[in-house]
Amino acid sequence: MPELPDVAGFKAFFDRHALQQLILDVLIHKSRILQGVAPREFAGRLKNQEFTSSLRHGKLLFAATQEKRLWVLIHFGMSGYLSVCETVHQQPKDAAIVFVLEEKKCLAYASQRLLGKVSCIKDPQKYLSEEGLGPDALERELTAERIAEILSERRGMLKSALMNQGIIAGVGNEWSDEILFQCGLHPRVKVGDLNREQLLNVGRTLRRVLQIGVEANCQGRSLPHRFLGRHRHEDNACPHCNNNLASVKAAGRTSYYCPHCI
DNA sequence: CGGGCCTCCTGGTAGC
DNA sequence: TGCTACCAGGAGGCCC
Numbered sequence: 001m002p003e004l005p006d007v008a009g010f011k012a013f014f015d016r017h018a019l020q021q022l023i024l025d026v027l028i029h030k031s032r033i034l035q036g037v038a039p040r041e042f043a044g045r046l047k048n049q050e051f052t053s054s055l056r057h058g059k060l061l062f063a064a065t066q067e068k069r070l071w072v073l074i075h076f077g078m079s080g081y082l083s084v085c086e087t088v089h090q091q092p093k094d095a096a097i098v099f100v101l102e103e104k105k106c107l108a109y110a111s112q113r114l115l116g117k118v119s120c121i122k123d124p125q126k127y128l129s130e131e132g133l134g135p136d137a138l139e140r141e142l143t144a145e146r147i148a149e150i151l152s153e154r155r156g157m158l159k160s161a162l163m164n165q166g167i168i169a170g171v172g173n174e175w176s177d178e179i180l181f182q183c184g185l186h187p188r189v190k191v192g193d194l195n196r197e198q199l200l201n202v203g204r205t206l207r208r209v210l211q212i213g214v215e216a217n218c219q220g221r222s223l224p225h226r227f228l229g230r231h232r233h234e235d236n237a238c239p240h241c242n243n244n245l246a247s248v249k250a251a252g253r254t255s256y257y258c259p260h261c262i
Numbered sequence: 263c264g265g266g267c268c269t270c271c272t273g274g275t276a277g278c
Numbered sequence: 279t280g281c282t283a284c285c286a287g288g289a290g291g292c293c294c
Contacts, residue, residue: 078287113271115288156264
């Protein structure tokens with residue numbers, strides 16, 4: 001569920017609550033979420049540090065500390081989220097890792113299904129290239145033309161390409177459905193069946209809808225009525241034509257679309 | 263290379 | 279009422 005717009009919201013939340021505060025303690029409730037670092041080492045390295053800034057790339061959040069080569073990487077998986085509580089006794093039920101900050105205020109990384117990960121890294125840019133992640137879907141250099149170009153090199157389903165983090169980082173199942181819906185395309189459409197103008201439209205739409213999603217998430221706004229995201233359910237009516245939405249499996253995911261608008 | 267399926271995980275729910 | 283089966287879905291692995 002957490003895709004680019006959600007993670008942008010988490011970043012804003014993180015910056016608001018966690019930056020420039022001494023980390024008094026680190027509580028690790030679900031150690032399986034830690035990757036490549038032992039719980040004791042993770043806690044030891046972060047204790048008495050401060051988070052100084054953060055970066056988002058696709059669905060990843062990176063938090064820098066005072067120590068130059070120490071960043072915390074947060075991936076939210078499908079059910080991860082951040083939450084703040086005023087005391088250590090009010091942690092959310094799903095809390096996996098809790099940073100105890102000044103005045104005992106806590107920032108918790110919580111996750112019901114524990115499919116995400118938290119780890120320590122030295123250099124975000126290096127991490128991204130080593131992991132083979134594509135450009136962030138909203139970075140300035142990634143124009144609609146560039147997106148059309150990148151996609152046109154693919155041969156499979158457009159939805160697979162949109163969700164592939166190695167091509168463009170940030171889009172998951174729900175937002176790929178939104179992009180397809182706003183373009184009037186079927187979830188199983190193949191990239192090869194689209195002409196250049198259609199691919200350009202995909203590029204423009206991707207940027208536009210994600211931007212709107214980010215604004216909604218970071219400023220507590222809701223999505224426009226005409227977004228699929230508001231109605232993403234089989235029995236719901238299409239916000240464009242009022243007919244019933246349908247679902248189909250595409251790229252291994254349940255995809256919602258409007259059979260009448262295509 | 264691409265697609266489909268399985269796995270990780272847990273809680274909610276549909277069906278019996 | 280209580281059990282089981284299945285689903286959600288990000289990501290990686292495996293096989294065809």
